[in-house]
Amino acid sequence: MILLGIESSCDETAAAVVRDGRHVLSSVIHSQIASHRPYGGVVPEIASRAHVGAFPVVTAAAMEQAGIAWRDLDAIAVTHGPGLVSSLLIGLSGARALGQALGKPVWGVNHIEAHLAGMFLAPAAPAPDAACPLLALMVSGGHTCLVEMTAVGQYRILGQTLDDAAGECLDKGANLLGLGYPGGPAIERAAQGGHPDYVHFPRGLEHARHRTTDNGLAIDMCFSFSGLKTALLYHLKKHPEELDGHRADLAASYQQAVMDSLAQRVERALAVTGARTLACVGGVAKNALLRGKLEALARRHSATLILTPLAYCTDNAAMVAAAAGLRVLAGLDNPPALEADPSLPLVGE
Ligand code: KG4
Numbered sequence: 441m442i443l444l445g446i447e448s449s450c451d452e453t454a455a456a457v458v459r460d461g462r463h464v465l466s467s468v469i470h471s472q473i474a475s476h477r478p479y480g481g482v483v484p485e486i487a488s489r490a491h492v493g494a495f496p497v498v499t500a501a502a503m504e505q506a507g508i509a510w511r512d513l514d515a516i517a518v519t520h521g522p523g524l525v526s527s528l529l530i531g532l533s534g535a536r537a538l539g540q541a542l543g544k545p546v547w548g549v550n551h552i553e554a555h556l557a558g559m560f561l562a563p564a565a566p567a568p569d570a571a572c573p574l575l576a577l578m579v580s581g582g583h584t585c586l587v588e589m590t591a592v593g594q595y596r597i598l599g600q601t602l603d604d605a606a607g608e609c610l611d612k613g614a615n616l617l618g619l620g621y622p623g624g625p626a627i628e629r630a631a632q633g634g635h636p637d638y639v640h641f642p643r644g645l646e647h648a649r650h651r652t653t654d655n656g657l658a659i660d661m662c663f664s665f666s667g668l669k670t671a672l673l674y675h676l677k678k679h680p681e682e683l684d685g686h687r688a689d690l691a692a693s694y695q696q697a698v699m700d701s702l703a704q705r706v707e708r709a710l711a712v713t714g715a716r717t718l719a720c721v722g723g724v725a726k727n728a729l730l731r732g733k734l735e736a737l738a739r740r741h742s743a744t745l746i747l748t749p750l751a752y753c754t755d756n757a758a759m760v761a762a763a764a765g766l767r768v769l770a771g772l773d774n775p776p777a778l779e780a781d782p783s784l785p786l787v788g789e
């Protein structure tokens with residue numbers, strides 16, 4: 441089964457060809473970072489216009505690099521949510537036009553499910569059947585949650601952020617530190633050589649216990665990052681001179697606080713669920729400090745660790761084709777890609 445995957449939910453236009461849900465024949469990503477950098481974040485209007493221009497180029501390149509003909513495709517898989525609606529619509533319209541012209545089915549893929557499928561793209565990763573049940577930390581610019589995956593298509597959210605996503609927190613922190621966009625890699629670079637204990641920034645909800653959120657999640661498996669961002673803001677107001685002499689120390693302290701918050705929750709969830717396999721997916725999964733902390737945690741809890749390959753952490757289309765392919769192999773349907781849903785939930789509501 442050969443699928444063309446298409447991703448346009450935010451600021452990357454991507455296309456990829458994947459065989460049997462796991463074997464990447466090509467993966468092409470057009471990043472718009474340079475267009476959004478002057479504004480310090482993604483501008484939806486600029487993003488959707490850039491998707492229009494990049495879509496034909498990226499899809500043609502993915503097909504050429506895969507070395508297959510259009511007729512060899514079994515179906516097209518496209519992200520239909522969650523994401524920016526004006527960006528989702530471009531990928532969706534392009535995919536539907538291709539499907540019409542080629543006479544191939546067009547399936548809608550959930551972006552979070554796609555990130556989860558990305559963990560299986562390492563050649564050495566176990567198959568989903570062997571890896572499940574597993575506990576996954578999903579950390580990106582738009583989402584931060586802990587997911588229990590019992591099988592392909594079967595997910596339960598154990599905890600999620602009550603405010604900002606971890607990547608968003610890094611992006612906002614980098615902005616305050618004058619480090620540019622995107623903030624995650626900028627903070628990681630700036631933190632090299634800095635002292636992570638220079639300032640002790642708060643770890644959100646650190647002492648919250650025995651409560652549930654309005655939607656019934658245990659508070660000690662949830663995340664909060666808005667206080668951390670505010671703490672950095674006030675610290676810089678009080679000590680503006682540190683931006684010159686101690687930028688690396690501040691970046692390292694801030695990065696440490698974000699990754700500690702994530703690791704604490706993962707440790708709690710490992711203890712509560714007794715999961716034997718731990719995985720990490722999403723753009724922030726690229727972070728070396730986080731990867732190291734999860735390695736240590738997995739060792740301590742004798743759990744198998746699946747880290748998404750670096751090439752498939754941030755948004756890409758291989759994970760989209762993989763998600764649809766894994767569903768087919770598991771005997772599940774993929775929904776027809778009819779409309780964009782900016783707040784599509786991972787778990788049916
Ligand atoms: O998964 P992704 O590409 O898009 C969303 O679905 O949101 O994640 C983007 C996020 C951004 O917030 C970016 O700052 C963060 O991933 N990120 C990183 C690193 N590379 C990207 N965060 C920490 N360390 C990195 N090396």
Ligand code: ZN
Binds near residue numbers: 555
């Ligand atoms: Zn994403």
